[in-house]
Amino acid sequence: MPTPLVSVLLPVYNGEPYLAAALESILRQDYKHLEVVAIDDGSTDRSLEILERYRKADDRVSILSRENRGLIATLNEGLGLAKGDLVARMDADDVAYPSRFSRQVALFAEEPQLALCGTGIDTLIGDRIVRGRPSPIYRRDSMRILSMFFTIFLHSTVIYNRKAIPDDMLVYDPGYPHAEDFDLFRRIADRFPAAMIDEPLVAYRIHDASVTSKHQRQMRQTHLKIVAENLERNDFFGDASPLREIGAAVTRDTVGTAAEFILSLERKISSCPAKTRKAYEDGILCFFYFLYQMIVDEERPELTHEFLTRAGKWQLIRRRERYGLLAGARLPWCSRLSIAATRRVDWLARYMQSVPAASVLPQHGAVCDGL
Numbered sequence: 001m002p003t004p005l006v007s008v009l010l011p012v013y014n015g016e017p018y019l020a021a022a023l024e025s026i027l028r029q030d031y032k033h034l035e036v037v038a039i040d041d042g043s044t045d046r047s048l049e050i051l052e053r054y055r056k057a058d059d060r061v062s063i064l065s066r067e068n069r070g071l072i073a074t075l076n077e078g079l080g081l082a083k084g085d086l087v088a089r090m091d092a093d094d095v096a097y098p099s100r101f102s103r104q105v106a107l108f109a110e111e112p113q114l115a116l117c118g119t120g121i122d123t124l125i126g127d128r129i130v131r132g133r134p135s136p137i138y139r140r141d142s143m144r145i146l147s148m149f150f151t152i153f154l155h156s157t158v159i160y161n162r163k164a165i166p167d168d169m170l171v172y173d174p175g176y177p178h179a180e181d182f183d184l185f186r187r188i189a190d191r192f193p194a195a196m197i198d199e200p201l202v203a204y205r206i207h208d209a210s211v212t213s214k215h216q217r218q219m220r221q222t223h224l225k226i227v228a229e230n231l232e233r234n235d236f237f238g239d240a241s242p243l244r245e246i247g248a249a250v251t252r253d254t255v256g257t258a259a260e261f262i263l264s265l266e267r268k269i270s271s272c273p274a275k276t277r278k279a280y281e282d283g284i285l286c287f288f289y290f291l292y293q294m295i296v297d298e299e300r301p302e303l304t305h306e307f308l309t310r311a312g313k314w315q316l317i318r319r320r321e322r323y324g325l326l327a328g329a330r331l332p333w334c335s336r337l338s339i340a341a342t343r344r345v346d347w348l349a350r351y352m353q354s355v356p357a358a359s360v361l362p363q364h365g366a367v368c369d370g371l
Helices: 016-027 047-057 071-081 100-110 140-146 180-191 216-233 241-248 252-270 274-296 301-311 319-328 332-353
Strands: 006-012 034-041 061-066 086-089 116-125 128-130 159-161 194-206
Touching: 006 016, 006 071, 016 034, 016 047, 034 047, 034 071, 047 061, 061 071, 071 180, 086 100, 100 116, 100 159, 100 194, 116 180, 140 180, 140 194, 140 274, 180 194, 180 216, 216 241, 216 274, 241 252, 252 274, 252 301, 274 301
Parallel strands: 006 034, 006 086, 034 061, 116 194
Antiparallel strands: 086 159, 116 128, 116 159
């Protein structure tokens, strides 16, 4: 069997702080038959200079540089330029571990009908790594259902199989800004097999300048739009407008309606066949936490209290946070202090459990001196 070419699609927009680490992690893969399709989307920093230095050092790197057109246009342009039967996504601020591509390619070789494969992640915060953990929800027969409720893979972990996915499907839709991956994954998983290698093969970097951080509100609105569409198309609801409404504005009314919506969805799921019910329950639980976090981020504890009370989900929230929210129904400032303290404790706990990133991440300068 010939060794398949992996085309690594790397959009870059002002990626200077982390781009070298991302490129080195790609070029140091133990799977060598790859090309890097790097598109500089009108960067105003030194991103293009960094890309050029890597291209001179390794002829597997190709670069297209032009004016800024946005992520979705850049991704679709990159798909048109990619030559490989397998197309891997990579973001300019993440790091792929050395065996990422070889592990995923081996799975495609075992299952040629497989259309989409993602992996688990570690989280990269500053110079520390927080280790990811496997999740029991990623069963092979659950992927289509899970893809209705949330983005089943982190974008930077995905490889697409062009031999299994029709060309007219493997396109990012500009109608779903900042959740274009969620939309594409649900469309693929609805018709073709998808698989998760549920162990960390990518380090996902969290920082204030990331696309997720900068566009969180619109991303959540699009996410809710997609879930509403999925529920309507699968005949769970004729009208899932409560999800679109809370995306537009988080108010006491929309929070209460969203809570009732979750309860109604749970009742509908309870009558599903046992074979699919567990996957639906897992998907709804993940979606509940999505709504919960969105409401918490409004920093209006009375809304969080309303949501948990109407949904009857206090038992799902950590004990110390629950007490703070109960107090916050009458004394919002008290609840804010409690939640802030909870976040500080959790951050410290995660930090103490983390390990130095230097133990697993590539060091800058190994491919191109002086970067």
